[in-house]
Amino acid sequence: MPSSKRQWLWFLINIVILAGIFTLVQYMIATRMLNQYYQINLASMCINIILAVSLNLINGFTGQLSLGHAGFMAVGAYVAAVCTKSMDLSFIPAIIAGSLAAALAGLIIGVPTLRLRGDYLAIATLGFGEIIRVILQNIEEVGGPAGIVGIERLTTWPYLFLATVITIIVIQNLINSSYGRAIISVREDEVAAEMMGVNTTWYKVMAFMIGAGFAGLAGALFAHYFYIIKPDTFNFLKSFDILVMVVLGGLGSTTGAILAAIFITVLTAYLQAFPAIRMIIYAMILILVMIYRPQGLLGNKELTRKTFSRFWGGSA
Amino acid sequence: MTILNIQNLSKYFGGLSALADVNLVIASGELVGLIGPNGAGKTTVFNLITGVYQPDQGHIMFDDKPLEGLLPHKICQRGVARTFQNIRLFKDLTVLDNVKIALHKDVSYQLYAAILRLPTFVRGEASIEKEALHYLRIFGLEDKQEEIASSLPYGEQRRLEIARALATRPRLLILDEPAAGMNPQETQDLMELIRWIRKEFDLTILLIEHDMSLVMGVCERIYVLDYGQIIAQGVPEEIRNNPRVIEAYLGEEVS
Numbered sequence: 001m002p003s004s005k006r007q008w009l010w011f012l013i014n015i016v017i018l019a020g021i022f023t024l025v026q027y028m029i030a031t032r033m034l035n036q037y038y039q040i041n042l043a044s045m046c047i048n049i050i051l052a053v054s055l056n057l058i059n060g061f062t063g064q065l066s067l068g069h070a071g072f073m074a075v076g077a078y079v080a081a082v083c084t085k086s087m088d089l090s091f092i093p094a095i096i097a098g099s100l101a102a103a104l105a106g107l108i109i110g111v112p113t114l115r116l117r118g119d120y121l122a123i124a125t126l127g128f129g130e131i132i133r134v135i136l137q138n139i140e141e142v143g144g145p146a147g148i149v150g151i152e153r154l155t156t157w158p159y160l161f162l163a164t165v166i167t168i169i170v171i172q173n174l175i176n177s178s179y180g181r182a183i184i185s186v187r188e189d190e191v192a193a194e195m196m197g198v199n200t201t202w203y204k205v206m207a208f209m210i211g212a213g214f215a216g217l218a219g220a221l222f223a224h225y226f227y228i229i230k231p232d233t234f235n236f237l238k239s240f241d242i243l244v245m246v247v248l249g250g251l252g253s254t255t256g257a258i259l260a261a262i263f264i265t266v267l268t269a270y271l272q273a274f275p276a277i278r279m280i281i282y283a284m285i286l287i288l289v290m291i292y293r294p295q296g297l298l299g300n301k302e303l304t305r306k307t308f309s310r311f312w313g314g315s316a
Numbered sequence: 317m318t319i320l321n322i323q324n325l326s327k328y329f330g331g332l333s334a335l336a337d338v339n340l341v342i343a344s345g346e347l348v349g350l351i352g353p354n355g356a357g358k359t360t361v362f363n364l365i366t367g368v369y370q371p372d373q374g375h376i377m378f379d380d381k382p383l384e385g386l387l388p389h390k391i392c393q394r395g396v397a398r399t400f401q402n403i404r405l406f407k408d409l410t411v412l413d414n415v416k417i418a419l420h421k422d423v424s425y426q427l428y429a430a431i432l433r434l435p436t437f438v439r440g441e442a443s444i445e446k447e448a449l450h451y452l453r454i455f456g457l458e459d460k461q462e463e464i465a466s467s468l469p470y471g472e473q474r475r476l477e478i479a480r481a482l483a484t485r486p487r488l489l490i491l492d493e494p495a496a497g498m499n500p501q502e503t504q505d506l507m508e509l510i511r512w513i514r515k516e517f518d519l520t521i522l523l524i525e526h527d528m529s530l531v532m533g534v535c536e537r538i539y540v541l542d543y544g545q546i547i548a549q550g551v552p553e554e555i556r557n558n559p560r561v562i563e564a565y566l567g568e569e570v571s
Contacts, residue, residue: 170431177430177437178416178423178444181409185417188406195366197392197421197484300408 010305022161029157039157043225045265046160047218050167052245052257054214057171059243060252060300061180062207063187064114065122068129069215069242071109074234076102076216077223078136081148084224091154095163095220102216103209105132110208114201129239137231147230148223155225163221167214172254174210183207187252248289250296255303260296318380319344319488319520320365325374327360327544334360335544338374342488347514347521349535351528351555353564356541358524359401362490366398367391378488393421397486399477401493401524407466411457411476414465415448418483448483454513455479471502475509482517489513491523495530503527507534532556540564 025042028034034042051069058066080098083089089097113124137145174180185193186200194200223229245264249256267285271278289297322340326333335357342348350358363369365376367388376383383391397418406414425440452458455475460468465476474494481489494510495503507530514521525531531538532552540548540555542564548555555561 173431173433174427177427178420178425178440179427179430181413181417182420184409184413185406185420188409189404191368191388192400192404192406193417194388195392195398196418196480197389198417199387199389 018165022158025161026157041265041269042157043155043160043221044269045262046164047222047225048242048245048261048265049164049258050214050218050221051242052249052261053167053171053254054211054218055242056246056249056251056254056257057175057183057207057214058211059246060250060257061175061187062183062204064204064208065118066125066208066211067122067236067239067243068109068125068127068132069211070234070236070238071129071132072102072105072212072215073219073222073238074132074136074229074231075105075212076219077229077234078142078148078219079216080220081151081223081229082142084154085148085151091159091224094224095159095217098220098223099213099216102219103213105216106209106212107205110205110212114204114208126236126239129234129236133231133234136234143230145231147228147233149228151223151227151229153225153227155221160221163217167217168254168258171210171214175254179203179206184252244286247296248286250298250300252300253296253298253302256296256298256301259298259303317344318342319346319378320522321375321377321380322361322365323375323377325361325364325376326372327357327364327369328372333544335364338541338544338546340539340546342520342522344487344520345514345518347510347534347536348523349531349538350522350524350541351526351531351538352541356564357544358541359492360544361541362398362492362524365391365490366396389421392484392486395485395487396490397481397484397488398490399474399481399492399494401496403473403477405465405473405477405480407464409465410461411452411463411465411468412445412448412461414476414480415451415483416444418480419444419447421484451479451483454482454516455509470497474498474506478509478513482513486519488520488522491521491525493524493526495525495527498527500529503530506530510534 025034029039051073055066055069058064076098079101080094083094083097084091109125109128113121113128116124136142142148175183182193182198183203185196185198186203190200245260246257248264249258249260267282271281318341320340320342322338325335325338327335338361350361352358360369364371365383367383367386371384378394378396383394406417423440424443425434425436429437449458449461452461455478457472457476457479460472465473468476478491478494495506498506510521511534513519523535535552538550538552538555539546540561547560547564548558
């Protein structure tokens with residue numbers, strides 16, 4: 001809730017901008033100015049933003065290197081798909097069920113693994129992500145290795161837009177609060193944080209759960225957009241893709257994660273025409289970024305109104 | 317009234333006895349020094365009190381309740397705060413945020429209020445900000461609130477660490493070599509500051525220090541630790557003339 005007049009003004013401007021983007025895209029879809037190809041990439045973009053922003057909460061803000069994000073996405077995708085396909089639930093309850101199931105998976109995996117640090121945690125989460133995939137592969141009720149086919153396409157632009165905006169707002173509001181500062185203090189110095197009265201274990205688990213929950217949301221949207229989900233879609237390469245976005249954008253920068261997710265989606269789309277050199281170019285960009293800007297595009301800074309006004313010598 | 321009562325405290329690292337049968341009693345409101353040569357086990361005592369390590373034997377009673385077995389954040393919530401020998405600030409965060417984190421344990425709003433930006437959040441943040449600035453003002457760091465902690469000069473980082481510890485509203489403040497790396501003038505100012513905060517915040521202070529002018533000048537009582545054992549205790553004057561203490565610091569007199 002904004003407190004001063006000035007904040008109210010910005011709050012309204014933000015709403016107008018968001019409503020404008022939404023209406024414009026909705027109009028372009030309705031009038032078929034955006035063809036199927038663009039729409040698919042738009043959906044991927046939104047899903048990637050949700051994934052990158054939520055992984056950034058775990059890796060960037062909490063400082064816990066997790067490589068199992070695709071596993072949580074899988075949980076959300078499968079639970080939501082089963083809800084709509086076998087249990088005849090409508091879409092919104094299915095999305096909520098998928099997100100909650102992924103958050104629960106985050107809790108179950110987080111409690112034992114978050115005692116580990118750095119590389120050890122990375123390997124443990126990588127392992128857990130793979131375990132989720134292998135379990136799904138062996139459940140015949142959800143199609144085994146073939147996965148679930150014929151999921152109804154329920155994910156539309158309004159859902160994608162709303163889910164993306166909610167993800168960003170929830171995570172930003174969390175980070176810019178006392179709870180967020182507690183989470184960041186874990187990244188900065190766990191021992192000192194603990195000494196200052198911060199229950200570091202709890203905040204690590206909490207961040208892990210929230211991040212996993214949003215990955216589940218992304219999975220639910222994914223399942224209901226692309227008709228088919230199979231365990232192999234959510235292998236560790238997928239986790240890696242998300243990690244690349246976070247590292248490219250800058251660990252600990254939500255706007256960085258958003259920009260990187262958009263950039264990678266567009267890049268992937270354009271390089272689809274050149275499958276042979278696609279991975280080479282992809283890798284080259286990563287190497288160049290790591291050499292010339294190892295902290296990622298935005299480091300741990302955010303793009304805000306202040307940044308823009310500084311650029312244009314504005315009057316803010 | 318006794319605030320901290322350590323009885324028969326022992327700690328072993330592998331076969332090495334770091335502390336053996338340490339007894340240490342601090343009354344409420346006292347300012348006590350803990351000194352001893354390098355490697356005597358001073359910081360180990362601090363780490364045991366604050367829950368970084370668990371004791372192998374003995375008891376640590378704070379306010380007549382045991383501290384053993386509690387996690388460090390619980391001990392902090394009971395009212396024990398500390399600073400570190402090698403400064404451990406949240407280096408990449410602003411000076412203001414460093415203090416705000418210490419205020420988190422008493423946060424007045426719930427997580428959902430933060431996410432929904434409810435009025436309780438706005439009020440809670442305003443009061444956190446006000447209180448954090450209050451602590452920064454005391455330590456003369458108000459002008460630097462937006463600076464990144466690691467960019468402060470060394471002496472100010474030390475002061476910020478004390479400000480952060482105070483922000484947890486402790487009743488017992490433990491300072492691990494607060495004057496390390498300070499010049500004589502800064503040490504002098506720090507002495508004044510320590511005396512002042514004890515009075516202002518009604519604190520009990522336990523400090524480790526190598527700078528004898530600070531220890532002798534500010535502490536009311538001193539414990540001397542050598543090879544994990546308390547070899548002497550008393551008022552500064554007694555300690556200064558105690559032959560065992562002189563021996564521990566300077567080695568045996570040549571006869």
